Amino acid sequence: MLCAIPLEIAVRELNGMLYQSLHLAAKGMPTLIGERMVNEYVVGCGRPVLYFDSDQSVGINEAILKDNGVVFNVNPEGMHIAQEQQTLDNFTRIAHCVSLICTWGDHQVQDLKSVFPEEVHDRILATGYPPFDLVQPRxxxxxxxxxxxxxxxxxxxxxxxxxxxxxxxxxxxxxxxxxxxxxxxxxxxxxxxxxxxxxxxxxxxxxxxxxxxxxxxxxxxxxxxxxxxxxxxxxxxxxxxxxxxxxxxxxxxxxxxxxxxxxxxxxxxxxxxxxxxxxxxxxxxxxxxxxxxxxxxxxxxxxxxxxxxxxxxxxxxxxxxxxxxxxxxxxxxxxLAPYLANNTESAAQAIAGLAETYGKGHETWLPEPLGMWENAKCWRKYASKLIRARQPGRNGRKVRYALNKFPRISLEKVNGILEELRRCEPDLPQVSVRQLCLNTFLISPRD
CATH class of the missing domain: 3.40.50.2000 (Glycogen Phosphorylase B;)
Incomplete structure (x- = not known):
């Protein structure tokens, strides 16, 4: 089954989610990973994907499930779940349209169970958060x-x-x-x-x-x-x-x-x-x-x-x-241990095991690179951002904010990170990487 991982802040999430993609590849599952175009590829496409939701997005989750897909909520702000009641309540919006909620730790599981209906409790698990696997000495x-x-x-x-x-x-x-x-x-x-x-x-x-x-x-x-x-x-x-x-x-x-x-x-x-x-x-x-x-x-x-x-x-x-x-x-x-399951297990490995279970019986399909015209439009938008980021005032600040969150990432950089991850953990599988468009990559297991 194709997995889809949209990222919000590259410097915070990229390495860890590329590590997650290698664990998914070990289970035979390809991963589409990157910026906004991930959603463009998979939302409403009519084909099943295992979608990594990070924003409690009802509309996107419903569209994924409608196409016979699977939704895992894997939130990068998992330590903040219990900070305010409104934040907890915001998660309840996806009670009907999420297959699993993968929390950072047991403490967050209990927080979410306090606001979710009982019939959803078995869908809330403490897996840890994949980027924090990479704090290990190796x-x-x-x-x-x-x-x-x-x-x-x-x-x-x-x-x-x-x-x-x-x-x-x-x-x-x-x-x-x-x-x-x-x-x-x-x-x-x-x-x-x-x-x-x-x-x-x-x-x-x-x-x-x-x-x-x-x-x-x-x-x-x-x-x-x-x-x-x-x-x-x-x-x-x-x-x-x-x-x-x-x-x-x-x-x-x-x-x-x-x-x-x-x-x-x-x-x-x-x-x-x-x-x-x-x-x-x-x-x-x-x-x-x-x-x-x-x-x-x-x-x-x-x-x-x-x-x-x-x-x-x-x-x-x-x-x-x-x-x-x-x-x-x-x-x-x-x-810290009750708040972060990574202390005792690999989050990427745990989530990949769950993905294998939930993905069984689903079609696996691979998206293709954008055509020349569509790819040119992506680059034109990026070039426009670079120009507008130089503007004074609030417009320039807003664009700089977006570029700081997700600057241009090259195919060479992605391959370099994956190679270094395999060097640190030699059992990770070899993969093939295709750049489908700007800041969007398909990572597939090698035969």
Missing amino acids: FKPLHENPAIIEKHGRDYVLINTSFAYANNIMGFDRYMKMLSKMEEWKIYADPEYRAIQQGIHDHQKLMLDAVIDLAKKLSAYFPDRHIVIRPHPGEDSSFYSDNLAGLENVFVEKSGTAREWIASAGFVIHHDCTTGMEALLMGCPVIQYRPHYNKRAMAPIMPSLGVKTVTPEEVADVIRSGDMPEQMRKEQLEI
Whole structure:
């Protein structure tokens, strides 16, 4: 059966979902993976696919099931399910049009069961999330980037920010307006839910100033070390560049994946970000910096991960110590375990096994590359984005936001990632890769 995996943010999802595609190939299942054209190929095509839903999209899910397909909900924001009742309720919209909900962990299973009808409970499973399989030590070669090490060394201090509300590249109000117009995110139009998001925005605003202060002080405390700020893909990186201009050992970087930066960092500092969890799982010393605390404005569990600090001086003391206490790391991994099944099993392997079961008896078909004219239209749209991204004002910011989430990805890059994954895990199968159009690839098992 053909699997279809649409991606939203390439730097967050691409490597992990390519890893998932290799596990699907091991079960004899091809995968269509990429940006928006994945949906163009499979929604309403009249042929069955196993669709990886990430947005609780009722219309798309219904169309897939109508064509005798299968829908697995595999949500990249799985740690945030229990944050607000409205978010939980948003999942109930797909109770009638989802075959399985694959959650990050047992805790999220219980959260979702609290709002789903009992007859759906057996369709909610803790599988883990495939991209987090890649934090295992054997995948370290996949993440280490020689260009990063050459520029910054191996002792740089990495500050990962996640303030996509207060520092959104589109502006907060316009970002909320855009979300509220999307069918699957109508909850953002609800005044009560919007008030909650405003509270998160206000908390993040305080943290923005605190992070600037932290970077300036760490720059002075450690003049011989690089301080690297890596904003969330949805953030406006110029905020940091403008406020930290003139500090020669402070760098604002948006290139590469989060794990590329974590892999060679001396310390990782976060406030409320999944990169703190990834750094902990990858064995990097983690500092949790929270000069301002607002439980409702922060993701569950994330503020518990890392050595707790509230002032730049405390952060500096931890860095001087050289590491985080090993016993603390072990205790925090135990705290994390109910929220992330990847601690005990491979999510990609578990989901591939389920896909094999649900895909039995279904036709397997392979989509073809777009014709010359249709392919040209895709490239024309991309070229238009590059031009419009240079515009000043909100239009340019909106296009830059889209390009930051999903820049152009080449066939060579996809093949390179797959080759490195197989090098780290030699039992993974050989596959054939075809680029069907811009940012859309078909990965098929080799005979």
